[in-house]
Amino acid sequence: MENLECIYNKYFRFVCNIARKYVDETCVRDIAQQVFLKLSPIINNFSNHTPLRRWLYVTTTNLAIDQSRAPARRSYIEKKYFDEKLSISTADEDHEKELEQIKNEVLGFIFSEIEKLPPRTKQVFSLYYFKRLTAKQISIELNIAPATVLNQLQTARDKLRMKILFKK
Numbered sequence: 001m002e003n004l005e006c007i008y009n010k011y012f013r014f015v016c017n018i019a020r021k022y023v024d025e026t027c028v029r030d031i032a033q034q035v036f037l038k039l040s041p042i043i044n045n046f047s048n049h050t051p052l053r054r055w056l057y058v059t060t061t062n063l064a065i066d067q068s069r070a071p072a073r074r075s076y077i078e079k080k081y082f083d084e085k086l087s088i089s090t091a092d093e094d095h096e097k098e099l100e101q102i103k104n105e106v107l108g109f110i111f112s113e114i115e116k117l118p119p120r121t122k123q124v125f126s127l128y129y130f131k132r133l134t135a136k137q138i139s140i141e142l143n144i145a146p147a148t149v150l151n152q153l154q155t156a157r158d159k160l161r162m163k164i165l166f167k168k
Contacts, residue, residue, distance in 0.1 A: 004043055007052070008036055014053070015060045022064035030134050031067060033146055035060050113163045117156055124152035 012032060019031040038059055046052045114122060120142075127133045127141065128149075135153070139146040 004036065004040055007039070007043070011053070011056055012036075015056055018057060018060040019064045022061070022068045026134070027064075027067055029136060031060060031063050033135060034063050034150070037147055037150065110160065110164065113160055114156075117159060121152050121156045121159075124149055125156040128153055 015032045015035050016028050019028045023031060035056060039056070046055070114125065117125060123142070124138055127138045128135070133141070135146050135149040138144075138149045142149075
């Protein structure tokens with residue numbers, strides 16, 4: 001089987017073209033990067049007889065669809081949490097004030113937990129979510145590998161998720 005660099009050079013445009021069907025241009029390279037990061041540990045499982053192109057197609061499609069659904073999923077969760085779980089009527093001004101206070105408390109808690117992240121993790125998280133840089137842009141700016149950026153983002157998300165879920 002070819003090495004990852006050869007496969008990357010051979011199939012990068014193929015993967016990007018698939019991703020473009022589902023996400024806007026700003027996300028295409030991130031999706032491609034994720035596909036090749038997923039391929040890296042399992043590359044030796046493919047032989048000349050194993051359909052690598054099919055695996056790349058399916059993996060790219062799944063990642064791109066997940067990416068395209070993410071904003072809708074966040075909106076759905078926010079609506080479900082703030083409207084259904086709290087049963088707050090937007091018609092009632094007192095309830096609107098209460099909702100705004102709850103939102104501010106939740107966001108305040110999240111921002112305080114972001115500040116507690118390790119410095120590098122916090123920096124990567126902030127560049128990605130607040131400055132809207134891609135993983136590749138962050139890797140260039142901080143002079144670290146793109147895989148490190150993705151690992152730092154996952155670490156930050158995991159730590160924040162645990163803090164939110166198990167807030168005491």
